[in-house]
Amino acid sequence: MSEDEQPARIDGIGVVGRVAPEHKVLLADTLKKKGHVVAQVLWIHFVVNASFGFALGFDRESPGLMRRRPRPRGEPVLTRPVRVTVGIGGLAITVVLLGLIKLGQAHFDSVGTGRSIAFTALALLLLWELGKLPARRSRAT
Template identity: 30%
Template sequence: IGILFATQLGLPAGAVLLTAVQILYVNLLTDGLPAIALALEPIELGVMKRRPRRRGEGVFTPTVLRFIGVGGVWSCVMCLGTFLWAMHSGRSFLEAQTMCFVTLVLIQFVKAFNFRSLEESIFKMSPFTNNWLIGANLIGCILLVLIIYLPSLQKPFGTYPLSIEDWVVVVLATLTVFVVLEITKSINRYLSPPGR
């Protein structure tokens, strides 16, 4: 989307929202570590009360597609939103790009906790039942801070040190994804109640 609408987004000629290195970082570390941790997630409570799947039903059920679709679209909106906010508030392109990158990384951490269940609210699940996930996100956060503030890592990753105000905007944008995914879970519970 950033490439298609580069001019409308105010990007300098030839610039992109995220660099190749940043995308690689998100794919390998930000998505990789939590994905491994989610594989170690304990069995969901009440799983035996759910109706059995139909024969031949694929992995991408309507519940899964709703969750992925809504989460993906809203994540895109928030990443673009933080970038545009930064550009229109007088930040440099590099700072706006860093805010977009950090927003995406933090959103992936939030999604990892939300994806523990497609229907059960995160408020009903103890975060301490999967310490691997907590550890994976903690490592990811430490690496993210190093990438942003360590001068030797800023150049290869194309980052800019963010101010407290920048962090507030990024965290608020990230928290909206949490809220949207919780609403999606409520819709999933309504459309696919246990035993139906």
């Protein structure tokens, strides 16, 4: 595709996934040429995923784990209390993040700024939750 065609075709693109690095640069450059602000969010991806990988790699062993009886066949991995807790937590997080987007819109007159605030808050929340995993695990054993 020629450079002249790129700005005209970029508006028809919806979601982009599994893109080679050179194509990411091409997409970002094309969006910039059209006046869009292009933010790199890879740092959040790195911080969140690297932290979980690090925690899994250096996690302590669970004494007696292999002596536990397996779950009965057909018993769900996520029990009803866990599903309720996850549902309520997810709803609370959603409300807070939507509130942060509205705050960014009201205070900075920009939905984009509100999204950035909410996205950063979500990343920090995930890191905070990651720090609580060892305590939860020790209670479960």
